[in-house]
Amino acid sequence: MSEQIDIEQHDQLIAYLRDTGRIARDETPACRTLTGGVSNRTVRVERASGEAWVLKQALGKLRVKVDWFSDPARIHREALGLQHLATLAPPGTITPLIFEDPPQHLLAMAAVPQPHENWKTVLLAGRLEAGHIEQFAGILAAIHRRAAESRRPLREIFDDRSFFESLRLEPYYLYAAEQVPEASDFLNQLVADTRARRLTLVHGDYSPKNILVREDRLVLLDHEVIHWGDPAFDLGFALTHLLSKAHHRRDPRFVRAAVQFCDVYSTAVGPLYWNQNLQAMAARHTVACMLARVAGRSPLEYLDPRQQRAQREWAVAAARTPSTHVRDLIDLMWTLIPT
Numbered sequence: 654m655s656e657q658i659d660i661e662q663h664d665q666l667i668a669y670l671r672d673t674g675r676i677a678r679d680e681t682p683a684c685r686t687l688t689g690g691v692s693n694r695t696v697r698v699e700r701a702s703g704e705a706w707v708l709k710q711a712l713g714k715l716r717v718k719v720d721w722f723s724d725p726a727r728i729h730r731e732a733l734g735l736q737h738l739a740t741l742a743p744p745g746t747i748t749p750l751i752f753e754d755p756p757q758h759l760l761a762m763a764a765v766p767q768p769h770e771n772w773k774t775v776l777l778a779g780r781l782e783a784g785h786i787e788q789f790a791g792i793l794a795a796i797h798r799r800a801a802e803s804r805r806p807l808r809e810i811f812d813d814r815s816f817f818e819s820l821r822l823e824p825y826y827l828y829a830a831e832q833v834p835e836a837s838d839f840l841n842q843l844v845a846d847t848r849a850r851r852l853t854l855v856h857g858d859y860s861p862k863n864i865l866v867r868e869d870r871l872v873l874l875d876h877e878v879i880h881w882g883d884p885a886f887d888l889g890f891a892l893t894h895l896l897s898k899a900h901h902r903r904d905p906r907f908v909r910a911a912v913q914f915c916d917v918y919s920t921a922v923g924p925l926y927w928n929q930n931l932q933a934m935a936a937r938h939t940v941a942c943m944l945a946r947v948a949g950r951s952p953l954e955y956l957d958p959r960q961q962r963a964q965r966e967w968a969v970a971a972a973r974t975p976s977t978h979v980r981d982l983i984d985l986m987w988t989l990i991p992t
């Protein structure tokens with residue numbers, strides 16, 4: 654077995670690419686470590702030909718303040734995600750897989766060409782565009798609906814949920830349940846109900862941070878938590894990013910964007926899937942994620958302590974009287990950002 658390399662050591666990375674025949678012996682690509690992620694090393698490699706890759710190597714211990722571990726073998730799940738999402742998501746949304754090396758816990762995909770911007774940065778600067786929200790909802794609906802329609806063999810391929818457990822249910826919901834006893838029953842019941850729902854492909858990390866905007870088109874990254882499960886998780890997770898930004902910026906446009914997101918998603922996914930169960934579960938996951946992003950292992954860094962307390966109180970109150978429709982829950986945001 655070859656020695657474990659660290660791709661952030663660019664000399665090691667170049668030697669590895671040469672030894673494995675990925676590049677010529679005399680080729681010296683330009684390497685640049687990318688920031689923004691917490692669970693992987695990410696390096697952009699630009700070859701003399703102009704072709705550019707992004708190499709991703711999974712970490713066993715995540716780069717967050719509290720201890721948080723996850724098996725780096727999950728990089729193989731991400732490679733499977735890249736391959737299958739390419740056929741499910743709208744064209745151009747998914748970066749092509751170049752190669753995978755499971756023993757090194759790494760993969761290479763095509764780099765998104767410059768110029769591009771991270772959508773989280775764009776949103777935090779207050780640059781909110783209806784066309785981006787429309788794509789954000791449309792991409793998710795396409796994945797959920799097409800995967801549900803094709804079912805086999807996707808269900809078997811993505812059956813394992815151990816990474817969803819270790820990267821989402823434990824650090825977000827179960828950890829928050831320990832920190833916030835008033836919401837522990839709500840969160841524990843939601844975990845049990847989520848585990849019982851096996852409906853379609855769930856991305857598991859559907860966040861603006863994992864989206865690049867290039868020429869006004871959204872490109873989706875970071876598929877290591879993908880699994881067959883409860884699509885309402887993606888809705889709650891995604892809505893939490895819009896609503897927490899509404900809260901942080903005290904900006905009603907982000908609440909309206911959350912409404913638009915639901916409208917576009919519901920139309921695109923269709924009435925068969927946009928049923929009462931999905932709407933009620935989406936409302937519960939939104940409450941749980943709003944709480945987890947202030948009381949879980951991965952708190953949102955842009956909320957100040959006062960906002961964190963307010964969001965926690967808002968979510969605890971919402972957990973006491975669950976909304977049956979996600980749209981009703983979004984309306985409750987007006988109590989957090991008075992107009």
Ligand SMILES: Nc1ncnc2c1ncn2[C@@H]1O[C@H](COP(=O)(O)OP(=O)(O)O)[C@@H](O)[C@H]1O
Nearest residue numbers: 687689690691692693695707748763764765875
């Ligand atoms: N294919 C790509 N092209 C350009 N930039 C990328 C690509 N993949 C990742 N990145 C950059 O690296 C960052 C981290 O990648 P990501 O897949 O989200 O890793 P993590 O799992 O660590 O969050 C992204 O936010 C993005 O800025």
Ligand SMILES: [Mg+2]
Nearest residue numbers: 690862863875
């Ligand atoms: Mg990421």
